Amino acid sequence: MEPPFFCPNFVMSKMKEMAVKKTIAIIGEIQGKEKILLQLVKNYRLLWITKEEDPYFDLSQSLIRELPEAELEIFACAKEGCWEADIIFLEVHGIEMELIEKIREVATQKIVVVLGMADDSVPAIVNKLLLVQEGFPYSKIVEVYQEPEIVVVGKDPVAVEYVKEIVQNLELSYEIEP
């Protein structure tokens, strides 16, 4: 793209490598994901969306106490959390029409990452993914699942690359399928 009709000669005081920290909204249970959470929180602001009656609510509160400098918050309202988020992580098991309807409007043009589980049966995943594709027509859906390597797929190549970068930085012991 050609520069516009003027070309300001900016004097940049300092070129900083630090970019604005992106916000990830995570909807789902925390159990078994503490290690991932601790790694994600180094580079991202995390909004964990969970109900107070969630059995792992106390666990998530203790994580907040362990990492006082980290930007990690608990949200009860999925819509508010996803509105603030740049990227939304959804667990396959947690996908229901009610949730999709709540957050559809605020998920427009955002990356929505669907996390599959190692023990999910294929038909169960397929049904949930169809629900997501129909429920978020204007979002960038990226699927992450294990097979046995971590697989990252989606229609938007930029979104897929971005999610691969997030997953790679998690120092998982799996290979990322190219």
Add this chain to the structure above:
Amino acid sequence: MMFDQLFKSISEVVSLTEEELELCKSLFQPKKLRKRQYLLQEGDICKYTVFVEKGMLRSYTVDDKGNEHILQFAMEGWWMADLYSFLTNEPSPYHMDAIEDSELLMIDKGSWDNLLKHVPVLERYFRILIQNNLIATQRRLMGALSETAEEKYIKMMRIYPECIQRVPQHMIASYLGMTRETLSRTRSQMSSKKG
């Protein structure tokens, strides 16, 4: 409602069909920003042009002495972007953050091109927006070169009274290109003249 201010702004210039309005809704990303949260930092590429539905943003630079120089405020119904960075993918010299808790509608370059392609009447809307911005920028530049502190402040009170009420005084001073002490003295002198 989420697109109220944007559609009001557009309807003041052009008319869109229901279909075109729905296309608009599908291409803008809704984003909530808390007070003091960054939208853009120096060195980032400005990937979005932003419309303010609620709240207030500012764009500014920080010099080597740590002094802030505010380029622009944006309140409800206003747009904000580093247009050069947005159009060329070059790093921006600006910071942008929220002065108040804000609700924004953001659109990236690809979606913006898509919008203008499928809703060509919006070319007129953005053309008028940009020409108004150019006129305001020229006037502000002339003011910076030739007006007294009092004249600058009076002009801002006349053109942007809501900014004066909502923005902290030190930010008003930065925007007007004066120290907060100069602004404080100027306001005192103006009060004395009235009395």
